[in-house]
Amino acid sequence: MSILTARGIVKRFGGVVALNGAELALTAGRVVGLLGANGSGKSTLSAILAGEIAPDGGELLFDGKPVAHRSPRAARARGIVIAHQHPSLAPDLPVWENLFLGAELRGRLGLIDRRASRAVADDALARLAPGFDVERLAGDLSSAEQQLVEIARAMLRKPRVLILDEPTASLARAEVDRLFAEIRRLTQAGTATIFISHRLAEVAAICDDVAVLRNGQTVGTWSVGTALDHARVLSLMTGDAGIAARDRPARDIGGVVIEADGIAVATGRNGATFSLRRGEIVGLAGLQGQGQEEILETLAGWRRIGAGRLRIDGAEVAPRRPRDMIRRGVCLVPGDRHRQGLFIAQTVEENLDYPAAGFRRRPWLLPFAAIRRETLATIARLAIKTSGPQQPVGTLSGGNQQKVVIGKWLPMAIKVLLLSDPAKGVDVHAKGEIFAAVESLAAAGAGVLLYASDIQELLGRCDRILVIYDGAVVGAFAGESVTEYEVLAASFGRAA
Amino acid sequence: MRAIRRAGLLPSLGMLIAVFAINAWLQPDLLTGGSLSSNIATFAPTILVSAAQAIIVLSGELDLSVGTGVSMLNCALATLPELAGWGIWPSAAATLGIALAAGTTNGVLVAYLRLPSLIVTFATSAIWFGVALIFRPQPGGSVSESASDFYAGSLGGVPIALILVLLAIGAWSALQRYPLGRQILAVGSNPIAAFHAGVDVRWVKLRGYCIAWCLVYLSSLAISAQTLSGDARLGLPYTLTSIAAVVIGGISLAGGRGSVWGAAFGAITLGLIANVIYFAGIPSIYQEFFKGVVICVALSFTFIVGRRRTA
Secondary structure, X not given: OEEEEEEEEEEEEOOEEEEEEEEEEEEOOOEEEEXXXXXXXXXXXXXXXXXXXXXXXXXXXXXXXXXXXXXXXHHHHOOEEEEOOXXXXXXXXXXXXXXXXXXXXXXXHHOEXXXXXXXXXXXXHHHHOOOOOOOOEHHHOOHHHHHHHHHHHHHHOOOOEEEEEOOOXXXXXXXXXXXXXXXXHHHHOOOEEEEEOOOXXXXXXXXXXEEEEEOOEEEEEEEOOOOOOHHHHHHHHHOOOOOOOOOOOOOOOOOEEEEEEEXXXXXXXXXXXXXXXXXXXXXXXXXXXXXXXXXXXXXXXXXXXXXXXXXXXXXXXXXXXXXXXXXXXXXXXXXXXXXXXXXXXOEHHHHHHHHHHOOOOOOOXXXXXXXXXXXXXXXXXXXXXXXXXXXXXXXXXXXXXXXXXXXXXHXXXXXXXXXXXXXXXXXXXXXXXXXXXXXXXXXXXXEEEEEOOOHHHHOXXXXXXXXXXXXXEEEEEEOOOOOHHHHHHHHOOOOO | OHHHHHOOHHHHHHHHHHHHHHHHHHOHHHHOHHHHHHHHHHHHHHHHHHHHHHHHHHOOOOOOOHHHHHHHXXXXXXXXXXXXXXXXXXXXXXXXHXXXXXXXXXXXXXXXXXXXXXXXXXXXXXXXXXHHHHHOOOOEOOOOHHHHHHHHOEEOOEEHHHHHHHHHHHHHHHHOOOHHHHHHHHHHHOHHHHHHOOOOHHHHHHHHHHHHHHXXXXXXXXXXXXXXXXXXXXXXXXXXXXXXXXXXXXXXXXXXXXOHHHHHHHHHHHHHHXXXXXXXXXXXXXXXXXXXXXXXXXXXXXXXXXXXXXX
16 A cells, blocks of 8 residues: 555756656555666655655645645654755754754643653664764764764654655764664554665665656666666666766876875874876875865865975975965865855856956956856866756756866866865766766866775776875875775775 | 853853953942842843844844834833823733734744845834834823832842843743744754754744744833833834844854843843943043943953854
8 A cells, every 4th residue: 555656746946857757656664765866856856755845746645645745844744754865953952952843742831841852862863873962962963973863853753754865875884784774663663765875785775666767757666676686777877778888088197296295284193295297187095084185175275284395386385275276276176065166056157257256367357258158168068967057056966066166167277176075975977977077177187186985986087096094195006907905905004 | 051051151151240340340339239239220121122132033033123112112101191091001011012013023024024134124123113203202201100119129129120131031941941942943043954844934933023022022111110201212222232232142143052141141241331431430422432342352252262162
């Protein structure tokens, strides 16, 4: 018996069609894996099911009867709850209050029952992460901890339909295992679950059925059975029959452009020593949080150099602000594109022009015709999928947003391009396009320093791979011959 | 202690104690009961209107109309007895009705029509001022002297003004034990998260405005009991003073962070600063100048200390 069915759902944002006839059926006691490339409409469909946005067409059937949620509150009253990909918490309230926000436990005289709330919150989080302190303010938590709170809150609301939008993106392995145990517990009690993830191994482990979305349409649904057919998923997601081996464009490696001699964010810390040549792509690998991002931020002038020396084209530099390095052609594509890379409410054209605008000979003028030419050239060169220069950048898919972040540096005569995990949370297809753009910039003579949390993204793309551990370079491999095993072994600080 | 630190009250409390010490040094009779109770009677209207502003700021909005609101309510109190021939109690009740109507108007405009509170309450502040002028084109009218005697009096040795302030802010603290109180903070902290969590953001904000305007009403009662007449210009300085008190009290203008007690500390600090300037024997033409300088110093103190703590 189907609890919630979506039929022919259509949703447009401005001129962009996000959903165009999406179908989904949820059954009590089963987990559906909702798959699709970024921008295929997974999050939009989830938000419609949870009553956060209203569809433009199609219908929702709840227990066989058509319904229209008027608000998230109305959907929740029907037992439909969602845990967002980007946690939606009140930062100034403690964790336990966030868990019960809008559904407070009331005691005597209608007072909030703090003791019971804390106890229930403690218990709910302990199932996902033992020892979690529910008194901490939500704003003080790491992104993984916020994700756990978001999930725990959804699970607490005794859902009949539970929507988990990329719940595992920032979780550690052990937390994922505990999350799966909780999903199974709810499933046995009759909850229908939607599980969204880019990790196919997780989908295979937890899902009973899968549904694949492409361009806002459901292009395939089937039961997983004993094994998930990866090839079928990927070909449905991309629309390609097979994924061709990439041609690696030949690149000329030129002279040394950056020499880092023991640079560190503070004295007394390990420093990193390496060099980068023109036209070279060097990968930074290693466990997460070993200082790769700090190295990039130091080179970009976001942080002062605490110790060590940095030379660019042989001249020592001590940047005090990003502008000092942008002037020298050192450009950073930061890790958090929403907060650090883009003005999310502004148009594609405005975003592409910001760096150039500050460096024109006459910066008080905005030469509209020239800016439009530059914008159209960048859109064409990086194959940015947009309805035009005036489209708000926030309405692009994640991969295309990232291309805008890269594209805004094109007018600056890039000498060194620094990238901090540019393909995080982006689908396979967009990933390929982002790296193709990076490779074409390298072929044009830029030195590229690329940090990626996923080693697979570095293998086969980099001329060299440097493994970072606690701020220092602990391993260096030539890109052609290196294996994932070698990089992983070096990452853990042990010889292969 | 954890609650005090979390609410960001330490810097404002430290500031308050420092200014109080300076005041006590310049004015040796400050610590006598009579002096303290006349001070609290003078500060009470500012404290109450600052607490009102704090509630609205915590919900993520602003109200530039509390000052002229005090004027309007004061003029209503001083005029209704002669206009309608009512006694003090019916007049006070009718004035409460006006206060709730004003709060509801602001709340509907801000929460339901989603107009920016900065501009829309600037507009309603002109409306309240206009209403005050209709009641009282010239300062005058009268409030029963019994109000003055009551306000200046005490109950079991505790000044009435102090009881009024403690009751008002205590009621807000009690509300923090109810969903509405916490939801006001949640809405100011992150309205989208609150909406996603199923909180009716508009309804919460509207009720926040109404609660705040109850405090504006109490403030107008306190000031009317002191002036015993109506004056449409009486409340004008309160708007900016209340915002200054909120900021000195460690409440984030972005909403969601801080405590109404902080606003009370901020309001008392501002009042004591005026005392200090007076008792330091500064010639009257320089007093405003030095008041501004001292407030700048106070602000830098609270903010630099506050920054250390969060860093």
